[in-house]
Amino acid sequence: GNSVTQMEGPVTLSEEAFLTINCTYTATGYPSLFWYVQYPGEGLQLLLKATKADDKGSNKGFEATYRKETTSFHLEKGSVQVSDSAVYFCALSVGGANNLFFGTGTRLTVIP
Amino acid sequence: EPEVTQTPSHQVTQMGQEVILRCVPISNHLYFYWYRQILGQKVEFLVSFYNNEISEKSEIFDDQFSVERPDGSNFTLKIRSTKLEDSAMYFCASSVGLEGTQYFGPGTRLLVL
Numbered sequence: 001g002n003s004v005t006q007m008e009g010p011v012t013l014s015e016e017a018f019l020t021i022n023c024t025y026t027a028t029g030y031p032s033l034f035w036y037v038q039y040p041g042e043g044l045q046l047l048l049k050a051t052k053a054d055d056k057g058s059n060k061g062f063e064a065t066y067r068k069e070t071t072s073f074h075l076e077k078g079s080v081q082v083s084d085s086a087v088y089f090c091a092l093s094v095g096g097a098n099n100l101f102f103g104t105g106t107r108l109t110v111i112p
Numbered sequence: 113e114p115e116v117t118q119t120p121s122h123q124v125t126q127m128g129q130e131v132i133l134r135c136v137p138i139s140n141h142l143y144f145y146w147y148r149q150i151l152g153q154k155v156e157f158l159v160s161f162y163n164n165e166i167s168e169k170s171e172i173f174d175d176q177f178s179v180e181r182p183d184g185s186n187f188t189l190k191i192r193s194t195k196l197e198d199s200a201m202y203f204c205a206s207s208v209g210l211e212g213t214q215y216f217g218p219g220t221r222l223l224v225l
Contacts, residue, residue: 004154036216041218042218043115043116043118043203043205043215043216043217043218043219044155044203044205044216045215045216046213046214046215049213089155091155093211098143098145098160098167098168098207098210098211098214099145099157099160099168099170100147100155100157100214101154101157102147102149102154102155102156103154104152104153104154104155105149105155
């Protein structure tokens with residue numbers, strides 16, 4: 001079936017630290033991969049996406065590379081800020097279907 | 113910037129009662145979705161809706177659930193007879209097209225007692 005596994009949280013980092021949130025997937029077809037972010041009191045927002053192997057999605061200093069050989073789409077940022085504190089969700093969709101499969105979310109807290 | 117809105121933000125209900133969760137999708141979007149997240153678990157797809165009918169639904173979306181677009185702006189999820197296990201955060205989303213980015217609302221937290 002289709003599923004996403006992402007690292008358990010919460011994650012607490014100091015400002016300017018390096019961030020990695022791991023995400024691996026299983027899919028019945030060729031998936032598109034996404035990272036969504038949810039800031040407090042807001043809806044899930046698309047952070048970045050990649051639609052084929054070796055594509056790198058990037059936005060706001062975050063990036064993730066679609067690795068078909070390891071079925072992974074890990075989220076990274078070189079230097080986090082307090083404003084990056086949020087819950088991050090990895091997700092996939094398959095074959096143009098319009099339903100997304102999400103991971104459980106990882107809460108990131110960045111302290112000054 | 114246009115956004116998806118949901119009401120109420122929180123709802124508490126008794127088991128067996130009917131609830132209606134409301135969403136206002138982004139105005140030029142054609143596809144509408146409901147997802148839910150039980151505390152500590154994954155966000156799960158429930159249903160998608162296009163052209164006034166359900167286009168896909170998951171096995172979670174059984175006969176106790178229904179969706180409706182009663183007018184040109186609202187999109188509702190009705191749970192006919194709530195169960196304890198329906199307690200969750202319910203997210204509405206919308207997209208312009210079938211493979212377009214889905215824009216999510218802030219969610220409605222439903223608690224069934």
